[in-house]
Amino acid sequence: MIRVDDLRKAYDGFVAVDGSTFEVDRGEVFGVVGPNGAGKTTTLKMLAGLVEPTSGDVEIAGASAGSLDMRRNLGFLPEESPLYEEMTAHGYLEFFADLYDVPTETARERIEEALDRLDLEHRERRIGDMSKGMKRKVAIARSLVNDPDVLIYDEPASGLDPLTTNYIIEFTRELADDGKTIVFSAHNLYHVESICDRLIVMNHGDIIARGTLDEIRDEHGQTAYHVYTDVPVRDAAHDDDEDHYQVVVGDMDAVERVRREAQADGGRVVDIQTEDPSLEDIFLDIAGERVESAREPEAERPTQEVET
Structure with a gap:
């Protein structure tokens, strides 16, 4: 069309x-x-x-x-x-x-x-x-x-x-x-x-x-995994509303790492929630990258001779 x-x-x-x-x-x-x-x-x-x-x-x-x-x-x-x-x-x-x-x-x-x-x-x-x-x-x-x-x-x-x-x-x-x-x-x-x-x-x-x-x-987004455990693990924050601990990771390998750490301390993973990035998140990320790339330090830009 x-x-x-x-x-x-x-x-x-x-x-x-x-x-x-x-x-x-x-x-x-x-x-x-x-x-x-x-x-x-x-x-x-x-x-x-x-x-x-x-x-x-x-x-x-x-x-x-x-x-x-x-x-x-x-x-x-x-x-x-x-x-x-x-x-x-x-x-x-x-x-x-x-x-x-x-x-x-x-x-x-x-x-x-x-x-x-x-x-x-x-x-x-x-x-x-x-x-x-x-x-x-x-x-x-x-x-x-x-x-x-x-x-x-x-x-x-x-x-x-x-x-x-x-x-x-x-x-x-x-x-x-x-x-x-x-x-x-x-x-x-x-x-x-x-x-x-x-x-x-x-x-x-x-x-x-x-x-x-x-x-x-x-292509451009990054899914976040919110992993909840019943024992504290590395980088976890205590969930005040529940007797749980929450850590946010970026891939399933990290989720598995959290599971092993919880298990080693006698605990377990009680819940996993995924959070897909919004269009606004992606837009700010990729547009921001392009803006930063356009702002190279002056010293790194090639200089040109100017005829007078």
Whole structure:
């Protein structure tokens, strides 16, 4: 459904995106995550045809990025989405449906369905008088008026209260279940973890990890094993709630070592609990490594002669 090949964007020598390649399947929620300045938004705007790549190719539903066919089959929600505040929700959405040449009756049906699913009240209220959450719902409804197969959502729940945020995240997953293909970016990695089928992690314009969460966890994460014993062992802490001792280790060999130590002191292992790293844990680890590698001491960097 989406194919990105060696995508690159440079601004006056600054490389914002450096050779990204990935594919997104039909009906998939595909996450794009990374710290500020990683190249996420630039990537999404190139996919939407709003920013022209320096080099590389983007194809969406068989059409080139920025082409008329692609635009008709795409819904884009930027992180900041100014609306026409003098209009009502109905009037605003009807205006955009007309821009897409959606027949009047079809447009009305789509608009009512979208607003019903988004649980938007006060649809005849002036948009400028709406809350931020209501405005975001109107912007999401706008992305659906042309019934696109592909949706690109950049921070769809940014700055919203928890209730509205959860509603929008769940609605995004429902759209994928309906067959929409969604590229999704968010700073809240819990949301990415909860709805994305696959994802890429970006930093300094590069893709530094990719795959399903399980694949990324297997490659970059570290499972922790919480081992509980009934006698003290090396590095163990006393569990105040139970008459047990707890030690955290990183592999099964270490678990076996704890078992032998407990047995040698006349005790035993009473419980073992595994803790898989969250996406946030992995992200902080691999993005942090990349940041540190970019901060080499000045004395270790190669020097260059400067002509004067």
